[in-house]
Amino acid sequence: MLMRESIEEDVLLDIRDLETHFYGEESVTRALGGISFQVKKGETLGVVGESGCGKSVTALSILRLLPKLSARTVGGEIRFHGRDILELSDREMRKIRGDQIAMIFQEPMTSLNPVYTVGHQIAEAVQIHTKASRSVAMEKAEEMLRLVRIADPERRVNNYPHELSGGMRQRAMIAIALACSPELLIADEPTTALDVTIQAQILRLIVDLKERTGTAVMFITHDLGVVAETCQRVIVMYAGRIVEQANVIDLFARPAHPYTQGLMRSVPDRRRGRQRRLPEIPGIVPNLREPIVGCSFAPRCPFAIDICRDKTPILRDVGSSHAAACWRAEEVMGV
Amino acid sequence: MAGFIFRRLVSTIAVMAMVGIFVFLLLRLAPGDPAAMIAGRSATAEMIAGIREKLGLNDPMPVQFIRWVRDMLGGDFGTSIFAGRPVLELISQRLEPTLSLSILTMILSVTVGVSFGILAAWRTGGLVDRLLAAFSALGYSVPVFVIGYFFIYFFAFRMHWLPVQGYVPIEGGFRPWFVHLILPTVALGFGYIAFIARVTRASMLEVLSEDYMRTAAAKGASSYAMLFHHALKNAGVPILTVIGISFAYLIGGVVLTETVFNIPGIGRLVVDAINNRDYPIIQSVLILTSGLYVLINLTVDLAYTLIDPRIRY
Numbered sequence: 111m112l113m114r115e116s117i118e119e120d121v122l123l124d125i126r127d128l129e130t131h132f133y134g135e136e137s138v139t140r141a142l143g144g145i146s147f148q149v150k151k152g153e154t155l156g157v158v159g160e161s162g163c164g165k166s167v168t169a170l171s172i173l174r175l176l177p178k179l180s181a182r183t184v185g186g187e188i189r190f191h192g193r194d195i196l197e198l199s200d201r202e203m204r205k206i207r208g209d210q211i212a213m214i215f216q217e218p219m220t221s222l223n224p225v226y227t228v229g230h231q232i233a234e235a236v237q238i239h240t241k242a243s244r245s246v247a248m249e250k251a252e253e254m255l256r257l258v259r260i261a262d263p264e265r266r267v268n269n270y271p272h273e274l275s276g277g278m279r280q281r282a283m284i285a286i287a288l289a290c291s292p293e294l295l296i297a298d299e300p301t302t303a304l305d306v307t308i309q310a311q312i313l314r315l316i317v318d319l320k321e322r323t324g325t326a327v328m329f330i331t332h333d334l335g336v337v338a339e340t341c342q343r344v345i346v347m348y349a350g351r352i353v354e355q356a357n358v359i360d361l362f363a364r365p366a367h368p369y370t371q372g373l374m375r376s377v378p379d380r381r382r383g384r385q386r387r388l389p390e391i392p393g394i395v396p397n398l399r400e401p402i403v404g405c406s407f408a409p410r411c412p413f414a415i416d417i418c419r420d421k422t423p424i425l426r427d428v429g430s431s432h433a434a435a436c437w438r439a440e441e442v443m444g445v
Numbered sequence: 446m447a448g449f450i451f452r453r454l455v456s457t458i459a460v461m462a463m464v465g466i467f468v469f470l471l472l473r474l475a476p477g478d479p480a481a482m483i484a485g486r487s488a489t490a491e492m493i494a495g496i497r498e499k500l501g502l503n504d505p506m507p508v509q510f511i512r513w514v515r516d517m518l519g520g521d522f523g524t525s526i527f528a529g530r531p532v533l534e535l536i537s538q539r540l541e542p543t544l545s546l547s548i549l550t551m552i553l554s555v556t557v558g559v560s561f562g563i564l565a566a567w568r569t570g571g572l573v574d575r576l577l578a579a580f581s582a583l584g585y586s587v588p589v590f591v592i593g594y595f596f597i598y599f600f601a602f603r604m605h606w607l608p609v610q611g612y613v614p615i616e617g618g619f620r621p622w623f624v625h626l627i628l629p630t631v632a633l634g635f636g637y638i639a640f641i642a643r644v645t646r647a648s649m650l651e652v653l654s655e656d657y658m659r660t661a662a663a664k665g666a667s668s669y670a671m672l673f674h675h676a677l678k679n680a681g682v683p684i685l686t687v688i689g690i691s692f693a694y695l696i697g698g699v700v701l702t703e704t705v706f707n708i709p710g711i712g713r714l715v716v717d718a719i720n721n722r723d724y725p726i727i728q729s730v731l732i733l734t735s736g737l738y739v740l741i742n743l744t745v746d747l748a749y750t751l752i753d754p755r756i757r758y
Contacts, residue, residue: 205665207665208666213663222657272755
């Protein structure tokens with residue numbers, strides 16, 4: 111018992127068998143098919159996968175921000191500091207959102223409210239979670255803008271979102287998210303919608319702020335390059351499940367799932383030159399409205415054998431703190 | 446902004462000039478000779494000719510028009526053919542009931558309509574939403590005189606809760622004034638409540654699915670703050686537009702309502718004037734209401750800038 115507690119002491123978020131479904135007119139989409147992972151205090155965890163694999167659904171499930179009418183978390187636990195947040199009342203959940211767990215989104219252009227100033231929107235987060243007065247909160251907003259390195263913060267606090275560029279808006283979003291010093295920051299593709307040069311700046315900013323504040327970061331992306339630069343551990347998701355989990359060095363050195371390998375091959379590499387066409391993973395993502403028999407990646411997998419098509423592989427250890435959901439992981443790693 | 450207001454005022458002059466010409470011609474082109482009407486049935490041709498001369502009806506049209514405009518700018522809107530009293534005096538006597546009814550109706554329609562719409566959007570498909578669908582079908586399709594007579598029959602005649610008809614000036618006490626206005630206000634407001642609620646609902650639904658609403662939720666904002674702070678202001682522009690339109694349409698509704706509830710307001714004045722071909726009254730009311738429309742439009746356009754910082758003139 112003592113052992114277990116000491117192990118779990120540094121676990122901030124512990125997700126077990128999380129299942130989230132989307133409800134359509136006549137069908138149910140199993141967006142998350144029972145995933146389990148942990149986020150430790152102060153670490154940066156990458157969550158990687160193609161669009162539609164369940165990355166964002168995982169994030170929204172954690173914050174309980176799924177669309178009310180069409181989606182529901184139907185099973186599992188999300189333990190934050192040991193408490194299952196799926197059991198909390200709406201009121202208790204609101205106290206966690208923005209204060210202990212904050213989130214930044216993919217679309218900086220539309221994620222800020224157009225009719226309020228940036229300063230107002232940062233100050234609002236402060237005022238929701240502290241007893242700060244309006245003027246104290248506005249001072250805090252200015253300080254946050256300085257922290258996210260927006261030039262001229264005393265002027266920018268009074269700007270409306272449409273007066274800022276995309277990069278500045280994403281900085282403002284980060285300022286909102288970090289205003290209450292959260293323990294966990296969920297960044298859902300924060301750089302996808304930005305220019306390449308701005309992407310690098312925003313990434314560096316997030317990494318820097320993480321170092322300074324000690325916030326744990328869950329970094330959702332489809333870009334393995336981003337993962338390599340920012341994360342310590344990585345989860346690879348496919349069709350609503352985790353297919354591989356490893357620390358970043360092991361993952362890049364010895365990927366144990368054919369899907370991870372496929373993703374890595376489709377990252378452009380300057381050393382390989384321009385002429386070659388970028389390899390892609392053949393086939394399409396499975397339809398999650400229908401039950402999947404066997405491994406969900408089998409139809410696209412070069413390693414697939416009979417067992418892959420019949421039995422669903424579970425996530426199993428293939429090295430120290432390296433796990434993969436593949437019947438032939440050892441052979442895959444050997445390739 | 447100052448430039449915009451200036452340009453709008455200039456264009457207002459142009460609009461009012463067009464209205465003026467139209468209203469002026471309306472009188473001249475309409476069948477029936479005002480001079481003959483004033484003179485009465487038993488008048489001789491000489492009497493009619495005398496009246497024509499006195500009214501200046503023999504002058505060329507442009508001369509008559511300029512004289513008419515000049516008089517109006519000087520505050521002289523002419524004299525009623527039937528009552529023989531200045532039109533402006535007649536109108537100002539009738540102003541209070543009409544203003545009371547209009548303002549109460551707008552307050553009722555905006556508060557009830559907007560809250561109804563917000564609640565329906567908040568819980569789409571819920572009880573309030575379905576209630577609104579039923580209510581707005583009724584509000585749109587049942588005309589104010591049907592609702593009015595039904596209200597009179599039920600609330601006044603059968604239940605004796607409220608007075609049947611009539612109007613008590615506010616100097617006669619707030620309570621009797623208000624009690625007499627309840628039924629007409631609700632009857633007239635019915636359609637506007639439905640209209641404003643539908644637009645509010647649609648506008649709110651659109652806003653509620655915006656990315657920034659998710660950002661607000663991720664901050665930990667309460668449902669109340671989400672709806673009223675984040676969503677309503679963004680949904681405000683279309684809502685404000687329909688409130689402006691409602692205000693403009695209100696004047697038509699007021700005429701019917703005043704007739705049904707026997708309220709001595711401008712609506713009744715106009716109906717009587719039309720029946721009597723009392724042209725100076727018709728003209729003046731047309732000009733004044735046109736001016737009011739233009740003013741409401743300008744106010745609504747200016748109010749947009751208070752709601753949405755992206756709107757700049």
